[in-house]
Amino acid sequence: MKLYNTASKKLETFKPISDGIVKVYTCGPTVYSSPHIGNFASYIYWDLLVRTLIANGYKVNRVMNMTDVGHLVSDGDDGEDKLEKGARKENKTVWEVADYYINEFMDSFHALNLLEPEKICRATDYVEEVKAAVDAMTANGFTYETSDGIYFDVAKFPDYAKFAGLDLDKLKAGARVEFSDEKHGAADFAVWKFIKPGEKHAMRWDYLGRPGYPGWHIECSTIIDAELGEPIDIHTGGIDHIPVHHTNEIAQTYAISGKPLANYWLHCNFINIDGERIAKSTGNIYTLADLAERGFAPLDYKLWVLQGHYQGDRNFTFGGLDAAKNRRLNWRNRIALELQKPQKTNREFFKKVLEALDNNLNSAEAFAIIDNTAEISLDDWRDIDSLFGLGLIDSVQDISKEDKALISEREKARAAKDWAKSDDIRHELEIKGITIKDTPDGSIWQYLK
Numbered sequence: 001m002k003l004y005n006t007a008s009k010k011l012e013t014f015k016p017i018s019d020g021i022v023k024v025y026t027c028g029p030t031v032y033s034s035p036h037i038g039n040f041a042s043y044i045y046w047d048l049l050v051r052t053l054i055a056n057g058y059k060v061n062r063v064m065n066m067t068d069v070g071h072l073v074s075d076g077d078d079g080e081d082k083l084e085k086g087a088r089k090e091n092k093t094v095w096e097v098a099d100y101y102i103n104e105f106m107d108s109f110h111a112l113n114l115l116e117p118e119k120i121c122r123a124t125d126y127v128e129e130v131k132a133a134v135d136a137m138t139a140n141g142f143t144y145e146t147s148d149g150i151y152f153d154v155a156k157f158p159d160y161a162k163f164a165g166l167d168l169d170k171l172k173a174g175a176r177v178e179f180s181d182e183k184h185g186a187a188d189f190a191v192w193k194f195i196k197p198g199e200k201h202a203m204r205w206d207y208l209g210r211p212g213y214p215g216w217h218i219e220c221s222t223i224i225d226a227e228l229g230e231p232i233d234i235h236t237g238g239i240d241h242i243p244v245h246h247t248n249e250i251a252q253t254y255a256i257s258g259k260p261l262a263n264y265w266l267h268c269n270f271i272n273i274d275g276e277r278i279a280k281s282t283g284n285i286y287t288l289a290d291l292a293e294r295g296f297a298p299l300d301y302k303l304w305v306l307q308g309h310y311q312g313d314r315n316f317t318f319g320g321l322d323a324a325k326n327r328r329l330n331w332r333n334r335i336a337l338e339l340q341k342p343q344k345t346n347r348e349f350f351k352k353v354l355e356a357l358d359n360n361l362n363s364a365e366a367f368a369i370i371d372n373t374a375e376i377s378l379d380d381w382r383d384i385d386s387l388f389g390l391g392l393i394d395s396v397q398d399i400s401k402e403d404k405a406l407i408s409e410r411e412k413a414r415a416a417k418d419w420a421k422s423d424d425i426r427h428e429l430e431i432k433g434i435t436i437k438d439t440p441d442g443s444i445w446q447y448l449k
């Protein structure tokens with residue numbers, strides 16, 4: 001199995017640390033608003049990663065975090081607390097806001113038929129571990145204190161710029177105007193923030209004798225250390241995580257334990273909508289509920305995402321989604337056809353599909369193989385379903401005895417040249433969403449589009 005590793009910028013043959021078991025960490029959602037469809041693309045790609053590892057015989061142990069500490073608006077250390085803002089707007093406590101969006105996220109996760117990670121960790125459940133991690137970084141000489149928090153001293157980690165290929169001098173020059181504070185370097189970041197007297201933060205924990213809360217990046221290093229143990233095999237995220245969030249995770253883990261964080265780093269690209277970045281200002285933020293309103297199921301969207309590559313520059317359009325929906329319906333009908341035929345399994349076919357995925361998760365090629373293979377048995381469709389989680393087999397049910405009786409009644413009417421009756425029965429079945437195709441071997445049923 002080959003994967004593109006951001007750390008080496010190369011396609012590498014995957015080798016797990018322990019035979020047969022793969023430790024995976026996925027940076028999870030921040031839970032203060034409804035995710036848009038672009039957010040879900042990354043979870044769809046990593047679902048494919050996990051399913052491909054399983055198809056290759058590995059046991060996967062995956063952990064994902066949920067950022068239920070809002071506190072900062074961006075990768076930086078300043079700004080308004082997003083959870084507090086959401087709570088004010090919705091007249092709820094910050095904890096209620098987090099609970100609400102966690103439930104909503106998991107509902108969507110299941111609607112997309114995504115395999116649940118072995119463990120999902122809420123950041124607020126790991127605050128004691130975060131404090132211990134900050135203690136360790138301080139004991140190892142990687143932090144300093146300012147009036148507003150504990151900061152990571154980037155200069156103490158010589159490899160800081162390596163992972164993302166950063167130019168720290170340039171970063172310093174660009175940031176000079178904004179930074180006249182107590183930070184030693186422009187790239188230094190908070191691992192713990194103090195709450196100043198008068199600041200109304202609902203989420204607060206005592207540490208070093210005063211109230212505060214964890215920095216933006218520390219939960220991932222802490223959760224990985226607590227739940228998986230570094231180094232892990234594969235760490236996943238979006239390309240926007242590379243220069244700050246993942247760079248900081250690597251630095252923190254080194255400062256805590258002296259160990260590397262992960263052997264393979266996978267990053268997915270953004271999804272644009274109608275050629276534009278997803279943004280409030282563009283007005284192109286769609287949720288799964290918005291797609292449902294337009295008649296598209298979550299699994300139509302999942303199939304659309306899997307038609308492209310995780311590293312590719314994707315452009316979402318409703319025309320494209322409609323084509324994906326049609327492809328899913330065609331596949332359903334191919335399964336319906338197989339239900340009505342004697343079966344022969346073709347393992348060579350499935351081997352080719354898996355080979356495509358083993359080549360850096362090339363699902364587009366795997367789909368082309370499916371489209372270009374004339375006959376795929378039910379067993380093979382079952383394996384395709386396990387690989388992509390598209391719920392195809394479950395969406396196809398054999399028709400009822402009554403409907404089957406109607407089909408044979410229609411065949412008899414046709415043999416007797418009773419076209420009126422034959423048409424009546426066809427119409428009756430179409431109302432139930434079933435269409436009849438007459439072939440030289442007799443009538444077959446399919447789902448009406």
Ligand SMILES: [Zn+2]
Binds near residue numbers: 026028245
């Ligand atoms: Zn993370």
